[in-house]
Amino acid sequence: MKRELTFILNGEAVTTEVDPQWTLLYLLREVLELTGTKEGCGYGECGACTVIIDGQAVNSCLFPVMEVEGKRVTTIEGITSKDGSMHPLQTAFINEGAVQCGFCTPGMIMSAKALLDAKDKPTEDEIKEAIEGNLCRCTGYVKIIDAIKSAAGGR
Amino acid sequence: MRGYEYFKPKTIEEAIKLMGSIEGAQYIAGGTDVMVMLRQKKIAPRCMISLRNISDLSYIDTNDGLRIGSAATHSAIEENEYIKRRYCALNDATTHLGSRQIRNVATIGGNICNAAPSADTACPLLVLDARAIIVGPKGSRELALDDFFLGPGKTALEKGEIVKEFVMPRFDESTGSAYIKHTRRQAMDLPILGIAARITISVKSGSEVRCKDMFCTIDSISNILSRLKEEGMRCVDARIAMGVVAPRPIRAKKAEAALTGKIISPELFEEIGDIAAGEAQPRDSIRGEAWYRREMIRVLVKRALIKSIDRVIRPDEAIYPERLW
Numbered sequence: 001m002k003r004e005l006t007f008i009l010n011g012e013a014v015t016t017e018v019d020p021q022w023t024l025l026y027l028l029r030e031v032l033e034l035t036g037t038k039e040g041c042g043y044g045e046c047g048a049c050t051v052i053i054d055g056q057a058v059n060s061c062l063f064p065v066m067e068v069e070g071k072r073v074t075t076i077e078g079i080t081s082k083d084g085s086m087h088p089l090q091t092a093f094i095n096e097g098a099v100q101c102g103f104c105t106p107g108m109i110m111s112a113k114a115l116l117d118a119k120d121k122p123t124e125d126e127i128k129e130a131i132e133g134n135l136c137r138c139t140g141y142v143k144i145i146d147a148i149k150s151a152a153g154g155r
Numbered sequence: 156m157r158g159y160e161y162f163k164p165k166t167i168e169e170a171i172k173l174m175g176s177i178e179g180a181q182y183i184a185g186g187t188d189v190m191v192m193l194r195q196k197k198i199a200p201r202c203m204i205s206l207r208n209i210s211d212l213s214y215i216d217t218n219d220g221l222r223i224g225s226a227a228t229h230s231a232i233e234e235n236e237y238i239k240r241r242y243c244a245l246n247d248a249t250t251h252l253g254s255r256q257i258r259n260v261a262t263i264g265g266n267i268c269n270a271a272p273s274a275d276t277a278c279p280l281l282v283l284d285a286r287a288i289i290v291g292p293k294g295s296r297e298l299a300l301d302d303f304f305l306g307p308g309k310t311a312l313e314k315g316e317i318v319k320e321f322v323m324p325r326f327d328e329s330t331g332s333a334y335i336k337h338t339r340r341q342a343m344d345l346p347i348l349g350i351a352a353r354i355t356i357s358v359k360s361g362s363e364v365r366c367k368d369m370f371c372t373i374d375s376i377s378n379i380l381s382r383l384k385e386e387g388m389r390c391v392d393a394r395i396a397m398g399v400v401a402p403r404p405i406r407a408k409k410a411e412a413a414l415t416g417k418i419i420s421p422e423l424f425e426e427i428g429d430i431a432a433g434e435a436q437p438r439d440s441i442r443g444e445a446w447y448r449r450e451m452i453r454v455l456v457k458r459a460l461i462k463s464i465d466r467v468i469r470p471d472e473a474i475y476p477e478r479l480w
């Protein structure tokens with residue numbers, strides 16, 4: 001049976017009908033058509049589905065949709081400014097060459113954003129820890145870490 | 156997939172009542188085990204009863220010993236300064252569990268109730284003498300964690316029962332603890348072997364240990380142990396727990412008994428490692444073969460004990476748990 005649900009998505013209140021057995025990822029991609037958030041594994045292993053809920057990075061593929069009621073959810077679509085200009089992390093990823101196929105990028109950026117929102121000047125270890133749940137099969141991580149460092153420096 | 160209803164009770168009592176009234180219901184906390192099992196079709200519940208919205212279930216209370224609500228997340232435990240200093244083994248486990256995203260939602264109650272032989276918080280809770288406070292349809296009861304695990308995925312919980320909290324005694328400054336998770340890669344890996352230790356020590360004539368700096372050196376473990384022997388350091392009390400070496404996380408009780416009351420020495424630690432290895436029944440698995448696990452028990456029991464001693468002698472260093480000692 002469908003349920004009605006209200007939560008804050010990328011700064012705006014959203015009310016939508018959901019099936020209780022959906023994950024948040026399913027709602028985002030298949031119903032709300034926000035396909036920036038990716039599904040890699042569906043098992044919490046790869047981090048491609050990372051979104052920020054109430055300030056914390058979370059795997060949306062494991063998050064029961066019924067739990068987002070009243071919560072504040074940010075996806076990759078929600079981090080650009082109102083005028084459409086990119087978030088410093090997005091710019092840094094491009095400038096540092098931290099994107100190859102791009103599949104991991106939205107998740108990486110959301111994990112990095114959760115870190116930078118909590119900590120202005122993270123250490124390299126803290127950066128590595130923040131993205132330890134994000135798999136990248138292309139870059140070898142070095143440029144991703146550089147990009148996060150440079151975004152942190154430029155803030 | 157057959158659908159399920161999803162309930163979000165606000166109190167433990169409400170949750171237990173719901174569980175009693177619905178056939179095929181399943182408790183869910185952070186969901187990092189449940190949602191995976193669901194997707195793998197290992198479970199097919201009719202209804203989920205979420206423990207996430209029960210307000211009084213995720214506290215960390217350090218007033219007298221340690222009480223941790225079962226819905227406390229690994230992130231919350233990892234960040235707690237008191238646990239970092241006084242319950243190091245638990246901090247070691249929560250900092251290396253899964254990933255940041257997993258730790259942000261996964262709970263200590265879920266880790267223990269899922270009862271995987273590899274559950275990272277199990278060995279630390281065993282050596283920290285944790286007791287589970289359980290609430291159910293017939294009232295509440297208390298169980299030593301050692302009596303909680305029955306086998307892989309099997310616990311002493313009866314139908315409808317919820318773990319409310321884990322309670323641990325206060326340990327004084329002469330007690331240290333550590334958990335070593337032996338993995339192939341640093342993050343996102345289940346342990347090949349998990350070893351936790353807690354030790355209470357006393358030094359001859361109540362004096363301070365003279366050469367604290369020996370722990371900063373790259374000296375061999377046996378040399379360090381020889382120095383401790385010269386200082387007359389005695390083990391007053393000890394706990395050793397081992398994960399992924401039996402159907403459930405176990406204590407190495409014979410090794411604990413052999414260590415208690417003795418002066419620390421290289422020979423003694425050699426013997427303790429052997430006894431602990433003898434108490435394990437490891438199996439061959441994709442992560443490691445039985446003989447390898449047995450060898451590594453000998454190594455890691457020693458390391459975990461020395462790391463625990465290090466944390467008594469140099470408590471300020473203990474707040475930076477490095478991976479390997």
Ligand SMILES: Cc1cc2nc3c(=O)[nH]c(=O)nc-3n(C[C@H](O)[C@H](O)[C@H](O)COP(=O)(O)OP(=O)(O)OC[C@H]3O[C@@H](n4cnc5c(N)ncnc54)[C@H](O)[C@@H]3O)c2cc1C
Binds near residue numbers: 318
């Ligand atoms: C990618 C990934 C990596 C992981 N890495 C690790 C790791 O490194 N180490 C490790 O140990 N685990 C790991 N896990 C397993 C899992 O994250 C942990 O076991 C976690 O602590 C489970 O907590 P949860 O709140 O998500 O449990 P849930 O999935 O919500 O529940 C697990 C079980 O416990 C029961 N339960 C939960 N709370 C209670 C309660 N209060 N009373 C009674 N029953 C209860 C549920 O009914 C269910 O049967 C990993 C999982 C994933 C997906």
Ligand code: FES
Binds near residue numbers: 039049
């Ligand atoms: S899709 Fe969620 S972690 Fe891989």
Ligand code: FES
Binds near residue numbers: 098099101135
């Ligand atoms: S850029 Fe291809 S997976 Fe990271």
